[in-house]
Amino acid sequence: MYIRKIEEDQDCGLYLAMKVLGGKWKCCILDAINKGITRPSEIARSVQEASTRVIEMQLAELLAYGVVDKYAEEDVFPKKSEYRLTGLGESLLPILSQIDQWGMQNAQLIKEKSTELQGAE
């Protein structure tokens, strides 16, 4: 079992929110589910850069935080699971789309500066 060593800032709403949607692929997963891509294997195919293991792990986290719900049919072939947004998850959508818009609007600048920060130094 993994035990966190560095103290967190549990009074900062931003910090708390980032715990829920801060993972590298969470936004892509939420976006996929919102678009109707609900099965793990489908999500994995739709994101492709991310391995199925990562999708599984992040889905598990989203599930734990109550942002998505899971509907599984184990006694069917092939096994079938679907993940859907909960009310809490839906309450995140407008915020996510705002951040996404900001990112897209400033994409050019961010990409440039980002390259500078790691490129020539």
Added chain:
Amino acid sequence: MYIRKIEEDQDCGLYLAMKVLGGKWKCCILDAINKGITRPSEIARSVQEASTRVIEMQLAELLAYGVVDKYAEEDVFPKKSEYRLTGLGESLLPILSQIDQWGMQNAQLIKEKSTELQGAE
């Protein structure tokens, strides 16, 4: 010089935005600056959990991304620097406060689930 090894998702606005404000203390720093706490030493004191080195590094990143501007007076004692939000930085404020609100509204749940995720398993 450091070279990133894992490919990024440069078409996801959310992912890009997170590059700018994803650091552990960026939100606290932006909040401080917005409140008029503009000097590095003051910011460091106002955040206290974070070391001055961290503040310096994250300020440098925010500066590189054009979210803040720097006004330095080197020929003064003691040396004086001030960081202020740029237009781009200010355009982030409403978004930040929305995320913060969401986080505060769901603070109880997030804290509980967060504890479960690392605590008993």
Added chain:
DNA sequence: ACAATAACCGATAAAAGATTCGGTATGGGA
């Protein structure tokens, strides 16, 4: 019998991020 598909998990390796420690430079005050 064997390959294929779906979902999932555990252990470990690799990468990224945060922290600590020491150092630079300037000039004021005890």
Added chain:
DNA sequence: TCCCATACCGAATCTTTTATCGGTTATTGT
């Protein structure tokens, strides 16, 4: 002279996150 404050940087180290690999279970088709 020595110590303080301010701002800043480099490098080593520690922590956290992400990726990779192999394994499990169950069922269908070849």
